[in-house]
Amino acid sequence: MRVLHFFKTYLPESVGGIEQVIYQLCQSGVGQGVHSEVLTLSANPEPREVMVADHKVHRAKLDLQIASTGFSFSVLKRFRALAAQADIINYHFPWPFMDLVHFTSGVNKPMVVTYHSDIVRQKHLLRLYSPLMHRFLRSADRIVAASPNYLATSEVLKRYRNKTVVIPYGLDRNSYPAPSVECSASWEQRFGRRFFLFVGVMRYYKGLHILLEAATGTGYPIVIVGAGPLEQELREQAANLGLSHVHFLGRLGEEDKVALLQLCTAILFPSHLRSEAFGISLLEGAMYGKPMISSEIGTGTSYINIHGETGLVVPPSNPAAFREAMRTLWDNPEQARAMGEKASQRYQQLFTSEQMGRQMAHLYRELLGR
Known part of the structure; x- marks a missing residue:
């Protein structure tokens, strides 16, 4: 099973909580028969492909950044090519530009959205983004929240309870x-x-x-x-x-x-x-x-x-x-x-990565079975 993860930043260039989660997802999937690759943006994308542990990372040129949102002119072509080879697309939310890439690519693959956080700080921009955001979340086959606490308190996730599952982040x-x-x-x-x-x-x-x-x-x-x-x-x-x-x-x-x-x-x-x-x-x-x-x-x-x-x-x-x-x-x-x-x-x-990998692999297989 091939899974493409898509997020605006990733290792080794950027180190943070979401990057660590994606890393653990990719690595923990190996033992479950899940082959993962990551597509991300980079200000210095050469080489365009690098290996991080056991998975490949594809890097597209970061052209512009506004309000913590990275934009890339070249990533759409890369996304289409990589998504065509994948069985599942795992998007990592929030990243508004990602929503645009999803809709303009025309890719029709099972779609998982790992919901890392509400948009908290950019409230004015959220009003503009909200229609696109909800269209994007409605199109997801499954949304993954990391804790029952967040699912219970997120006003956004409350609208999608019927397709949201809780899979806690795990570390190895x-x-x-x-x-x-x-x-x-x-x-x-x-x-x-x-x-x-x-x-x-x-x-x-x-x-x-x-x-x-x-x-x-x-x-x-x-x-x-x-x-x-x-x-x-x-x-x-x-x-x-x-x-x-x-x-x-x-x-x-x-x-x-x-x-x-x-x-x-x-x-x-x-x-x-x-x-x-x-x-x-x-x-x-x-x-x-x-x-x-x-x-x-x-x-x-x-x-x-x-x-x-x-x-x-x-x-x-x-x-x-x-x-x-x-x-x-x-x-x-x-x-x-x-x-x-x-x-x-x-x-x-x-919270072990083995548990997270097993639960995510089960979710992926469930979607492919449909």
């Missing part, structure tokens, strides 16, 4: 590198084994400004891994608040990230807006058996992190509540350890 721990003794020892020498950890891109919905407010007056060591458009602003906020115990490390490689995940006390995930539809780095924390602190925003974050079991869930945009949650885990290490164990168990029960 074996695809993550095992840190060398030297790497782990270096980070342990710097931060010890008692620190909070945030991993992610510094975007508007990540709530890092809330985390910095929550850190005020605590002294708890907090390590922040990642970069992004708000990095300088957040560094200045931390300096103005006198947060010498907050450490910005910038973007790190996978080995260093895993070493910090293994060493840390707990994962901090202060995202406060629905743009955070799931939380791959939150799931990475659960995978490594760490308790989590997150906010209740009606999305998959509260499907990964169950309040009082795998960690603590607090109201969004509430630094005082976030600070109290940090105090609870810091002052009660045995409770934190027990929550981390339950987080690991929940990952094994629901």
Whole structure:
């Protein structure tokens, strides 16, 4: 069975949550007899084809970008050619230009839409896009949501409940590198084994400004891994608040990230807006058996992190509540350890890539059977 995944960005050029999901989908499908390829856009598309692990990535020239939407003049021809060879097209939503490509290509293949997130920020543009968006979603054979929480709270998905299925995102721990003794020892020498950890891109919905407010007056060591458009602003906020115990490390490689995940006390995930539809780095924390602190925003974050079991869930945009949650885990290490164990168990029960790959393969075969 051949599946073509289509999204505006992908590895190795772009690293993020959706890219990680597509990667895990492609890799987990191998054992299920699913041959996956990815079509994406790139500002520098040479070479036009690259291998990422066991799957091929096709890159078309990115010509224009408006409001986080990439446009390409050459991708339509590439899409038609690749879609003709595929049995299933798996679109990754949202990307308005993708909808146009779908309708103008004239391709008539079974169609799955992996619904990663509502459009939250561009509300004015959403009014213009809405007719096309709903026409696109109506044309889908199946829509995949990553959590029952998101399906229950998305006003868009409520209109398509009859063809939406929940298949949680999954991760393969074996695809993550095992840190060398030297790497782990270096980070342990710097931060010890008692620190909070945030991993992610510094975007508007990540709530890092809330985390910095929550850190005020605590002294708890907090390590922040990642970069992004708000990095300088957040560094200045931390300096103005006198947060010498907050450490910005910038973007790190996978080995260093895993070493910090293994060493840390707990994962901090202060995202406060629905743009955070799931939380791959939150799931990475659960995978490594760490308790989590997150906010209740009606999305998959509260499907990964169950309040009082795998960690603590607090109201969004509430630094005082976030600070109290940090105090609870810091002052009660045995409770934190027990929550981390339950987080690991929940990952094994629901969120492995093998489970995701098996469920997606079943969905693909169901559509082909029709």
